[in-house]
Amino acid sequence: MIVRRYSGISGDVRISRVKTSLAEFDGVKVTMDMRKTVLSRRALLTQAAPVLAGSLVAISPTRLVLAQEKPPLSVSSDPANEKIWNGEYWAKKGDLSLYIFRKRLGAPKPGETAKPIVFLAHGSSVSSRPSFDLTVPGHGDYSLMDQFAEYGFDVWTMDFEGYGRSAIGHGNSDIASGVEDLKIASEVIARETRQTRFHLYGESSGALRAGAFAMAEPECVNRLVLVSFTWTGQGSPTLSKRAESVEYYRTHNRRPRNRDMIRSIFTRDKPGTSDPAVAEAMADAELKLGDSVPTGTYLDMTTKLPIVDPTKILSPVLIARGEYDGIATEEDLLNFFRKLPVPDREFVVLAGVSHSVALGLNRHQFWHVVRAFVEMPERRDVQNPK
Numbered sequence: 008m009i010v011r012r013y014s015g016i017s018g019d020v021r022i023s024r025v026k027t028s029l030a031e032f033d034g035v036k037v038t039m040d041m042r043k044t045v046l047s048r049r050a051l052l053t054q055a056a057p058v059l060a061g062s063l064v065a066i067s068p069t070r071l072v073l074a075q076e077k078p079p080l081s082v083s084s085d086p087a088n089e090k091i092w093n094g095e096y097w098a099k100k101g102d103l104s105l106y107i108f109r110k111r112l113g114a115p116k117p118g119e120t121a122k123p124i125v126f127l128a129h130g131s132s133v134s135s136r137p138s139f140d141l142t143v144p145g146h147g148d149y150s151l152m153d154q155f156a157e158y159g160f161d162v163w164t165m166d167f168e169g170y171g172r173s174a175i176g177h178g179n180s181d182i183a184s185g186v187e188d189l190k191i192a193s194e195v196i197a198r199e200t201r202q203t204r205f206h207l208y209g210e211s212s213g214a215l216r217a218g219a220f221a222m223a224e225p226e227c228v229n230r231l232v233l234v235s236f237t238w239t240g241q242g243s244p245t246l247s248k249r250a251e252s253v254e255y256y257r258t259h260n261r262r263p264r265n266r267d268m269i270r271s272i273f274t275r276d277k278p279g280t281s282d283p284a285v286a287e288a289m290a291d292a293e294l295k296l297g298d299s300v301p302t303g304t305y306l307d308m309t310t311k312l313p314i315v316d317p318t319k320i321l322s323p324v325l326i327a328r329g330e331y332d333g334i335a336t337e338e339d340l341l342n343f344f345r346k347l348p349v350p351d352r353e354f355v356v357l358a359g360v361s362h363s364v365a366l367g368l369n370r371h372q373f374w375h376v377v378r379a380f381v382e383m384p385e386r387r388d389v390q391n392p393k
Contacts, residue, residue: 134171
């Protein structure tokens with residue numbers, strides 16, 4: 008188990024152990040060396056049906072997938088010179104179409120060595136690509152998908168029901184609905200990559216979806232990353248404010264979402280922790296897809312917490328939060344953290360960061376933290392001599 012606090016002073020990353028608050032953990036000593044231990048990973052299963060791009064293939068009686076690959080920007084035989092390739096997929100959830108998007112270095116090739124998979128789950132107010140594949144011209148790199156594709160990962164994401172390019176149904180796209188969406192996406196991944204396990208990353212309500220999916224489908228999740236997560240919501244100023252509109256969420260399946268609301272994601276906790284150009288670029292990209300979003304996750308986060316049971320999470324877990332994030336208190340998250348049954352777990356606080364960790368000024372530190380966690384070498388155990 009590791010607990011880290013990134014200060015970011017003078018551009019350096021400094022790590023200090025949290026002793027005071029964690030010394031109270033029942034039966035857990037965290038002031039020692041705190042070396043990482045890693046659960047042995049299961050071998051990846053490779054039984055998945057191949058599919059031709061552009062053809063319609065039955066995944067289950069109610070789930071159909073249409074793969075639409077986009078041509079690679081440029082593909083080289085030298086991996087170091089490969090360009091980022093992207094593919095779009097459409098999956099059926101009953102009569103609804105769900106949008107799935109993928110990026111990696113180079114187009115998939117028969118017989119190639121499998122790349123490790125990272126799946127990204129978006130939050131309550133912005134769909135997948137403006138969240139994880141944002142372009143902010145003249146202001147640096149902001150695409151989490153590009154960054155992890157360049158690290159060598161096969162990076163996937165999706166628009167949950169009612170968001171972005173996915174169809175709007177009759178429900179409010181709550182956490183339970185998001186878990187079903189992730190199940191459908193996992194079938195697409197298995198078919199396209201012949202891998203049935205992947206690293207799962209969720210932020211804000213996407214972290215609740217990810218955690219609930221990890222409870223429901225533990226065999227699918229390799230390592231779990233929970234970003235801007237909340238457990239019980241106790242003491243959260245963001246959720247207290249949100250609860251003032253709970254009757255609206257109960258009686259409406261969608262809520263308006265305009266440019267000012269998107270700007271508030273970056274300013275509500277601590278102005279100055281992100282570049283204002285990022286909010287404008289996100290609003291430009293997202294508002295093309297509509298001016299409203301589902302209410303389900305807001306209703307769940309104000310009336311149904313806790314949703315994720317830490318004792319039922321069987322994968323290694325990273326919890327990453329910004330110093331100023333108002334979605335949860337540090338105490339609430341530490342209480343969740345100490346109940347996780349897996350010894351391979353990390354809790355990271357990033358200084359100078361608010362709720363939007365992946366799009367803040369200190370996103371490079373965040374990339375480092377997540378990459379180190381998902382690239383953790385497998386655990387080795389001493390073999391008893393014969």
